[in-house]
Amino acid sequence: MTRIETSFETLKNDVAAFYKMDKHHFITMNGVDLGNDEIEYQWFFCDYEYPCAETMFVAKANANVMVPSIREVVEPAWVAEAELSDLMGVEIENADKGFMLDVDSDEAPLRKKKK
Amino acid sequence: MATQYNIPVGAQHIALLEPLHFKFTTENEKIMKAEANVGYVHRGIEQACCSKFKFRQVSFVVGRVCGLCSISHTTCYSQVAEKLMQLDISKKAKYLRMLVIELDRIHSHLLCLSHVAENSGFEALFMKTMAYREFSMELLEAVCGNRIQYDFSIVGGVTRDLRPDVAKMVLEKLKIFKPQLDELVDIYSNNYTLGLKNKGVGVIAKDDVYRLSAVGPFARAAGIPIDVRNETEDTLPWKEAGFEVVTETTGDVYARNLVRLKELYVSMRIIENVINGLPEGDLAVDFKGFPSGEAINRLEAPRGELFYYAKGNKTQILERLKIKAPTFSNVAAMVHGFHDNEYASAPAIIGSYDPCLSCTSR
Numbered sequence: 090m091t092r093i094e095t096s097f098e099t100l101k102n103d104v105a106a107f108y109k110m111d112k113h114h115f116i117t118m119n120g121v122d123l124g125n126d127e128i129e130y131q132w133f134f135c136d137y138e139y140p141c142a143e144t145m146f147v148a149k150a151n152a153n154v155m156v157p158s159i160r161e162v163v164e165p166a167w168v169a170e171a172e173l174s175d176l177m178g179v180e181i182e183n184a185d186k187g188f189m190l191d192v193d194s195d196e197a198p199l200r201k202k203k204k
Numbered sequence: 205m206a207t208q209y210n211i212p213v214g215a216q217h218i219a220l221l222e223p224l225h226f227k228f229t230t231e232n233e234k235i236m237k238a239e240a241n242v243g244y245v246h247r248g249i250e251q252a253c254c255s256k257f258k259f260r261q262v263s264f265v266v267g268r269v270c271g272l273c274s275i276s277h278t279t280c281y282s283q284v285a286e287k288l289m290q291l292d293i294s295k296k297a298k299y300l301r302m303l304v305i306e307l308d309r310i311h312s313h314l315l316c317l318s319h320v321a322e323n324s325g326f327e328a329l330f331m332k333t334m335a336y337r338e339f340s341m342e343l344l345e346a347v348c349g350n351r352i353q354y355d356f357s358i359v360g361g362v363t364r365d366l367r368p369d370v371a372k373m374v375l376e377k378l379k380i381f382k383p384q385l386d387e388l389v390d391i392y393s394n395n396y397t398l399g400l401k402n403k404g405v406g407v408i409a410k411d412d413v414y415r416l417s418a419v420g421p422f423a424r425a426a427g428i429p430i431d432v433r434n435e436t437e438d439t440l441p442w443k444e445a446g447f448e449v450v451t452e453t454t455g456d457v458y459a460r461n462l463v464r465l466k467e468l469y470v471s472m473r474i475i476e477n478v479i480n481g482l483p484e485g486d487l488a489v490d491f492k493g494f495p496s497g498e499a500i501n502r503l504e505a506p507r508g509e510l511f512y513y514a515k516g517n518k519t520q521i522l523e524r525l526k527i528k529a530p531t532f533s534n535v536a537a538m539v540h541g542f543h544d545n546e547y548a549s550a551p552a553i554i555g556s557y558d559p560c561l562s563c564t565s566r
Contacts, residue, residue: 110414110415110417111414114414114417114419114430114533115417116417116502116509116511116533117526117528117532117533119513119524121523121524122524131513133500133511133513135435135502137428137429137430137435138435139434139435139436140435140436140437140438143500143502163417164415164416164536165415165416165417165533165535165536167536168533168535168536169528175243176250187243188241188242189242189246189565190243190246191243191244191246194246198246198251199250199251
């Protein structure tokens with residue numbers, strides 16, 4: 090798996106430079122709570138070749154910072170962004186809340202609980 | 205402009221097997237727009253796997269993500285954990301995993317096909333398909349001990365060996381099933397009324413599959429040979445076992461039926477090759493230590509690409525486990541596929557999507 094470090098400022102351009110829709114498919118977006126309100130965001134892609142190659146874009150940021158959406162470049166990313174917005178309790182650009190969790194669910198179940 | 209009506213379908217609806225909500229905007233009888241809501245059954249399994257269970261126990265937990273593709277989840281997790289632990293499992297364990305994955309694919313595809321028939325108004329074909337499916341459930345019980353949610357794959361290998369009498373039973377039942385499958389292929393391909401309900405309906409074109417990153421039979425029905433079994437051999441030797449990718453071209457409900465039916469022949473061939481060429485070896489490797497670092501793994505579940513990400517922190521409990529189910533990847537394409545179809549076709553289209561919300565919501 091190829092790991093590409095990026096930042097919120099360059100994410101859209103980095104993904105746009107990499108992603109060709111007939112060569113790669115978007116797997117999903119993920120978040121890892123690193124503690125101290127820092128989250129590592131990951132965007133996974135895989136190509137259609139044999140043997141296939143997987144690529145992960147990675148950006149770290151404070152949980153309070155709005156995450157840019159890549160849906161302008163990768164159209165189906167809205168599904169994963171809406172899910173992560175609910176499960177990590179973070180703000181993602183243009184992501185609707187309530188896609189994965191009901192209104193009366195616990196908020197941000199995948200965030201580490203503060204002791 | 206004609207009057208537009210909003211029609212909700214689900215979360216509980218006669219055409220739905222699982223809690224999924226669609227909101228259709230229709231003009232006369234045509235669906236102009238669809239929206240989906242999948243968040244009804246989130247169970248917090250990822251969080252439980254990273255807080256309540258040790259990493260060796262997690263394969264049993266993720267087996268409960270889904271009743272239909274339990275073996276795909278347990279195997280995919282076991283493989284990602286084996287990558288973290290840098291374990292090399294025996295070839296016998298790999299073969300036995302392929303055996304159960306393909307038996308599982310047979311029962312899952314037949315379930316989907318039966319519901320497409322039912323949602324297309326063909327009750328007799330629904331019952332015939334379900335009756336023919338029963339042999340695969342019996343075989344899964346004989347091989348794994350359970351009809352569903354078989355705890356067969358574990359980190360390091362598998363839990364049960366294949367007894368000679370069970371291997372013989374599998375081969376005998378496959379022989380009985382072969383003409384039954386031929387009959388199903390004939391009906392699903394040539395039945396006139398089913399064709400009216402399925403041909404040219406719910407089309408997802410090749411360009412849309414690329415654009416929306418769809419996976420599984422959904423994508424293969426549009427002519428894209430995306431299949432994890434076709435893309436990697438590092439975890440299971442699919443091509444050695446006789447795998448060949450199946451594609452169709454029209455991308456409609458009819459093509460999705462045909463892809464699933466033809467994949468059953470491939471599954472049967474893999475099962476026969478696995479049993480006839482089952483190598484000697486240990487069922488599972490012993491190991492010590494705790495997982496560290498991060499790894500990903502992909503596996504072709506009945507509905508398409510299943511994806512696991514795991515991160516270890518040198519303790520018994522994983523730092524993070526992420527599960528991405530195939531239906532989750534297909535949500536964007538599912539919504540698109542309704543557009544410009546008759547509302548009356550929606551049940552057959554939904555059936556052909558084979559959505560699994562237990563997997564999607566986890």
